[in-house]
Amino acid sequence: MTVSSAPGKVYLLGEHAVVYGEPAVLCAIDRRATVTATARDDDRIRVQARDLTIDGFSVEYGDGVVDESANIDVPHPLIEAAVGYVDGAIEQVREVVDTTGFTITIESDIPLGAGLGSSAAVVVAAIDAATREMGVELTPEEIAQRAYRVEYDVQDGQASRADTFCSAMGKAVRVEGDDCRPIEEPPELPFVVGFDGSAGDTGTLVAGVRNLKEEYEFAADTVRTIGDIVRTGERAITTEDQRELGRLMNFNHGLLSALGVSSRSLDAMVWAARDAGAFGAKLTGAGGGGCIVALDPTPDTATALQYTPGCEETFRAELDHDGVRVESE
Ligand code: MEV
Numbered sequence: 582m583t584v585s586s587a588p589g590k591v592y593l594l595g596e597h598a599v600v601y602g603e604p605a606v607l608c609a610i611d612r613r614a615t616v617t618a619t620a621r622d623d624d625r626i627r628v629q630a631r632d633l634t635i636d637g638f639s640v641e642y643g644d645g646v647v648d649e650s651a652n653i654d655v656p657h658p659l660i661e662a663a664v665g666y667v668d669g670a671i672e673q674v675r676e677v678v679d680t681t682g683f684t685i686t687i688e689s690d691i692p693l694g695a696g697l698g699s700s701a702a703v704v705v706a707a708i709d710a711a712t713r714e715m716g717v718e719l720t721p722e723e724i725a726q727r728a729y730r731v732e733y734d735v736q737d738g739q740a741s742r743a744d745t746f747c748s749a750m751g752k753a754v755r756v757e758g759d760d761c762r763p764i765e766e767p768p769e770l771p772f773v774v775g776f777d778g779s780a781g782d783t784g785t786l787v788a789g790v791r792n793l794k795e796e797y798e799f800a801a802d803t804v805r806t807i808g809d810i811v812r813t814g815e816r817a818i819t820t821e822d823q824r825e826l827g828r829l830m831n832f833n834h835g836l837l838s839a840l841g842v843s844s845r846s847l848d849a850m851v852w853a854a855r856d857a858g859a860f861g862a863k864l865t866g867a868g869g870g871g872c873i874v875a876l877d878p879t880p881d882t883a884t885a886l887q888y889t890p891g892c893e894e895t896f897r898a899e900l901d902h903d904g905v906r907v908e909s910e
Contacts, residue, residue, distance in 0.1 A: 696866025781869025827860025
């Protein structure tokens with residue numbers, strides 16, 4: 582039995598635009614997906630997922646057959662996406678090791694589809710646990726590359742390397758096209774996360790931005806401007822200027838909203854954070870619902886979010902210095 586885990590993430594700046602080659606900066610956070618892989622005597626592969634806000638979700642693989650037995654309380658497209666991610670991770674494992682069977686159990690304290698990188702963390706941890714269980718040790722970079730291929734397929738070829746690279750490497754990362762690098766000595770930022778209890782469909786949201794970008798030159802300009810915000814933000818990271826970072830996050834949220842990927846509850850949480858005195862706040866990840874991230878060293882934003890209609894949960898997040906790691910072998 583092998584247990585591996587990988588962290589979720591927040592986008593400090595740059596989601597969506599990163600799909601089109603603009604830079605993005607992401608920070609791994611101390612919420613992880615944990616995957617247990619156990620070799621089996623037969624050639625079947627059984628996947629069980631717990632705590633993915635999907636009750637009793639279970640997928641059985643054998644001879645290429647996928648059988649979903651479900652007691653499910655989240656929208657169906659999300660289940661299809663979740664199955665796609667798990668299925669893709671298994672395919673990657675099968676490219677690396679002989680196809681003996683194993684059971685994979687997934688536990689996660691990252692809400693599914695909420696912008697905190699749950700799918701990337703599950704895929705990264707699953708590839709690591711299953712390959713190690715079969716006696717193969719991949720580097721975090723190799724795992725990131727394989728996990729990216731999974732996201733690319735599930736999102737119909739419209740995915741960046743950002744989420745999977747951040748989850749595999751931990752700490753903070755900068756991604757621009759194929760150029761992925763860790764940020765040495767990232768600042769410890771006072772992240773506060775607000776979660777509205779819902780989820781967005783990444784594939785649909787990414788396609789929506791692409792359509793806007795193709796239809797309107799000013800939407801394409803908006804995407805490029807997000808890239809400019811990220812480049813400006815990199816200087817603020819180096820100087821650890823949290824106020825400047827907050828201002829840039831506010832700007833970034835406004836542009837994401839213009840691109841149609843915010844929602845009423847995300848906007849309400851962003852404004853609650855700003856009114857409470859946060860340096861800045863924005864949605865994180867694909868949007869459409871899910872999480873916002875704010876910068877506030879005081880308890881005021883968390884308190885305000887607790888009383889914000891539409892906010893279901895709020896918590897402080899710390900930078901996670903570990904990427905994918907083996908928990909037990
Ligand atoms: C989703 O977490 C982030 C997006 O930029 C998509 C991607 O980078 O693949 C919206």
